Amino acid sequence: MSEYWMEEKHTDGYRVSWKITNILHEEKTPFQELAVVETTEWGKALILDNAVQITEKDEFIYHEMIVHPVMYIHPNPEKVLIIGGGDGGTLREVLKHKRVKKADMVEIDGKVVEASKRFFPEVSCSFDDPRANLFIEDGIKYVKETKEKYDIIIVDSSDPVGPAVELFGIDFYRDAYRILNEDGIIVVQSESPIFFKETFLKVQSYLKQVFPMVYVYWAVCPTYVSGPWTFTMASKKYVPDKFPGDKELVDGLKYYNEGIHTAAFNLPRFIREML
């Protein structure tokens, strides 16, 4: 029987190959090439511009870790803005917090949302929540123009190529600062410090120019190869501390817990020394 493989190029000299059993969907959106394939090891995978974005089997790690640490560091996050995150996984995690009254999500590419609704029902399950508001538009433009204010902004972007480039820029962070409440927090996925060291450091540098406090934390997302994956939180007031004793864990978690909340901010020495 024939075998079908998809190859993902991470660097010029490092590639990952995924055995696939089906190409479920392919389209060229106005912003990127989108595909959904069935892999033998990781379940269905959503692919943008030849880079795996999520897989059924491990998406929970990235989505839990971009959301819950800051949602527990902020004592009362009621209004949350998600930039990107078209698959809906970040929205799903945000809305697990009952105290959230409003979650606005701004995704530039409506085709990603459509594909996730069709192929990843367990990821895209929260778009119909009455607290969720989906805007299909440019996140850069949204943060520049909106009159809303938020407690938390979550930047769930793809790699800084294609439509996501400006989401790694200082102008975007300045606008984000402006639309955050005076005790607001922004969190961004800040890439692999090994394969994308330059981007990782640029994010740190820009956020430090805009916010008084910046903290890196990390998780390990198996299908984002190269080891530790980083997230960077920039804050106007709150600092990472132990998991708050007066709160309870939301339901349905598979990675994050009280211990991970603190542990994730302990950086391996080679990462700490980059900062």
Next chain:
Amino acid sequence: MSEYWMEEKHTDGYRVSWKITNILHEEKTPFQELAVVETTEWGKALILDNAVQITEKDEFIYHEMIVHPVMYIHPNPEKVLIIGGGDGGTLREVLKHKRVKKADMVEIDGKVVEASKRFFPEVSCSFDDPRANLFIEDGIKYVKETKEKYDIIIVDSSDPVGPAVELFGIDFYRDAYRILNEDGIIVVQSESPIFFKETFLKVQSYLKQVFPMVYVYWAVCPTYVSGPWTFTMASKKYVPDKFPGDKELVDGLKYYNEGIHTAAFNLPRFIREML
């Protein structure tokens, strides 16, 4: 110009490809196929039976993390036994601890030691330390027959195929228990809980049958793909605690530090729930 790639099969449906510029060495030892290649992304790599064992660029993570947590949990580790670890990286980390008086190392395949001495001088740099004693023999047999007693045993084995199979067996753990002092600790590399869940759980089960206390911790080793890599420590007396306030970090660390010491024992929920 031609391109040369090496393919590493992790599972039936997941492979990693490494661009190489040179095949520096190849031999069939009595125990396994050994190769040393020059990769473009990770420096030189040592390969046994087609599985990458160490790369110049990221070997420090695995070696620091299999050694230092237990060396700081035990208050006074003077006699250390390393089973496997032919490249010498674990020995190098053990001997950074000045209180170590004697480090015995039992590697079944002398060709691994030779290849490391020839191609990885920064990994194999400690074989000449007067505290180091290298035995080229079967680790299973050694722990069964030795009259020595140890404070720490470190099982730095390859995957449980080929010569390493019995190092994941309960008989070996029973012998290890016997030759540990009454406050001794054993630590083993216990594989990926994602790609090798069965092995990971078997190690837990066996160690719990032999030792009163068993603790899992983890690190992320970029070239051991699939996410978190686990280590399991089994102890007669000491439990993981904060980094001891009366001790100082050894020199030359790039991953391990006081924060990681505690953080590493905080398991992601999906791993904790396997246990």
